[in-house]
Amino acid sequence: MTNKIKVILIHKLLSSKIQFLKGVGPANAVKLSKLGILTIGQLLEHYPRRYEDRSKLKSITELTDGQYESFRAVVIHVNELKSRRGFKIIKIAVQDQAGVAQLTWFNQSYMKNKYKPGMELIISGKIQRHANIIEVTKPDIEPASEFYAGSGRIIPVYPTTEDVPQWRLRSLILQAINLLKNSVTPEEIESLPTSIIDKHNLLTRKQALVNIHFAVDMETLVKARRRLVFEELFLLQCGLAYLKQRNKYNSKGIKHAPDGVLVAKVENHLSFKLTNDQNKTLREIKADMEDVTPMQRLVQGDVGSGKTVIAAIALAKTVENGYQGAMMAPTEILAEQHYHTLAQLLAPHSIKLAILTGKLSRRTRDEVLRHFKDGAIDVVVGTHALIQDDVEFAHLGLVVTDEQHRFGVRQRARLESKGNQPDVLIMTATPIPRTMALTVYGDLDVSIIRELPPGRQPVATYSRSNTRRNKVYLFAAEQIKAGRQVYVVCPLVEESDKIEAQSAVKIYEELSATFFKNIPCALLHGKMKPQEKEAIMTAFSCGDIKALIATTVIEVGVNVPNATVMIIEGADRFGLAQLHQLRGRVGRGKYKSYCILLSDNTNEETLERLKIMTEVNDGFVLADRDLLLRGPGQFFGTNQHGLPDLKIANIVTDTDILLEARSAAQHTVCTPEYLDTVWQTLQNWFGEKFSMIFCR
Ligand SMILES: Nc1ncnc2c1ncn2[C@@H]1O[C@H](COP(=O)(O)OP(=O)(O)OP(=O)(O)O)[C@@H](O)[C@H]1O
Secondary structure, X not given: OHXXXXXXXXXXXXXXXXXXXXXXXXXXXXXXXXXXOOEHHHHHOOOOOEEEEOOOOEOHHHOOOOOEEXXXXXXXXXXXXXXXXXXXXXXXXXXXXXXXXXXXXXXXXXXXXXXXXXXXXXEEEEEEEEOOEEEEEOOEEEEHHHOOOOOOOEEEEOOOOOOOOHHHHHHHHHHHHHHHHHHOOHHHHOOOOHHHXXXXXXXXXXXXXXXXXXXXXXXXXXXXXXXXXXXXHHHHHHHHHHHHHHHHHHOOOOOXXXXXXXXXXXXXXXXXXXXXXXXXXXXXXXXXXXXXXXXEEEEEEOOOOOOHHHHHHHHHHHHHOOOEEEEEOOOHHHHHHHHHHHHHHHHXXXXXXXXXXXXOOHHHHHHHHHHHXXXXXXXXXXXXXXXXXXXXXXOEEEEEEEOHHHOOHHHHHHHHOOOOOOEEEEEEOOOOOHHHHHHHOOOOEEEEEOOOOOOOOOOEEEEEOHHHHHHHHHHHHHHHHOOOEEEEEOOOOOOOHHHHHHHHHHHHHXXXXXXXXXXXXXXXXXXXXXXHHHHHHHHHXXXXXXXXXXXXXXXXXXXXXXXXXEEEOOHHHOOHHHHHHHHOXXXXXXXXXXEEEEOOOXXXXXXXXXXXXXXXXXXXXXXXXHHHHHOHHHHOOOOOOOOOOOOOXXXXXXXXXXXXXXXXXXXXXXXXXXXXXXXXXXXXHHOHHHHHHHOO
């Protein structure tokens, strides 16, 4: 079976160039390549975006106002008019036996040459009836000769460009489907083991491909989609399971010894008791480190749940075993902060720490690098500066990366490659929805710290319009008088640090002249020099500055337990995950804390998002809600962080199939040949992203 499978996915027909089809010359091939279609296989995997039911063609007099309908008619007259404002309007009159309708386009003069009197067309679009005139604006048109004469008329609508009209794409796919039907057996293009197909009651790949494009009826279409979604998720999960196994069996990592004196000293010196979740996570980490398989563990902890102390103990463990540890943070501010926290926890026990960021002088940097190399430094904290080529370690035992999705997988891999299969701990404070975590990080072991340290009260969150802005700032000033500190976050301006900084400056000037007059305030934004930023953060941390007016530079990780008020201006511009991160900057100590979301936006979805914030304090619940509200592409704000663009599956709505496919993949014993095929298919599907996801 496996040998056969290996042949299929490189079946001759599927790998044939698209020019093999009738009607595809060099020019059309270029246009199709812009859609990512170079081969017949890729054409067949260009799945419809949606479908239209055109099973019943109506006559013109039967068309209903406001409905999306289809009808067959002949062109009788083509006319170009000019509107008073200079628009070109193309009007084409069409006729069937019952009546006349008018098709209209604006500023698309080429339409007048495309359709000539006498041509028979299948026209689909939204019907507008004004008095006795029936009009369709920007209709979807197929020449009647291209009209697919299948038994059903569920018409696929494809993602496409202006260059490749729907009807052409549809007729090419039909041609490819006919070739597939006539010249390929189901076994020749099957990608799933027969046992899986039978057990999960799936269509064959051949049946699914035919029906996803031209289904005989709705029921078959649903089955076709289920099969292809299952296939995609199953193969992805097989790939992830394979990676995990490979890590387990093929690699020899560092086997740390059970805890000794140093780890005990660090643990016993903590000024607090670890929470149950922290203890559980720590046990999991220690077990991984004591195993010869290199650790690949993701720690997901809600904001303020106390991840840094866990990292500190793990670092102490590697040092105790004679190795070095490295911790990489996404920003200089965070690297500084982690350095100070780790120094407090580790330096009293003779662990030598250093920091490496972009701003060290050449001399200091050279010296620090020398001590990494000769092993005199035990633990280093840094930014991207850590992955530069000239950074070398004597014996790196543990790599911790904070805020996982800010780094590409490749960057992380570069740090890991500075040791000989070191243990790897990834920490993130953005809870990842479960379904997404299974797809993106399915090969990592996951620990979750959901519980917050005792005594923390939920942050009271309010959503307010700007009419109440004065009251909000008066409240903040009162809190400052009571000894607390305040953050004000300025509206997010995507793509422009400069405008964002300008808006922060404006708000800073306004507040320091009004509500915060005579209160020590400071401004913090991404355009400032690292030294300036650091000096301000230090002054805020030690309480010299009472109000910090900032852009999102403070979003992750900043820890000032005395701060109790977070005011977010233009809160509607932020996603839930980001608002939660910002809110997490307060409520980190023993004082009651508040988060106030200012916004005048009345958009329904925005109001819903802000309302969820006022009701939910748990980051994991928020993450799931955010995913539902905005979809997977939006979740991280950007698409570049390892989330594969799935071809057909939707991880929000296909959760059931995902869980079924995952369980099937975990229970399938894959032969090496089958895994080869899986590997090859995944590479074909995900291209560039493949190495991002799988080359760990
Ligand atoms: N078990 C505990 N009991 C009491 N305080 C704790 C406990 N664990 C951590 N803390 C304190 O809680 C604060 C937050 O910890 P830390 O900065 O490690 O959180 P975090 O999970 O990294 O948060 P974020 O993701 O928001 O940066 C720190 O002041 C830390 O000293």
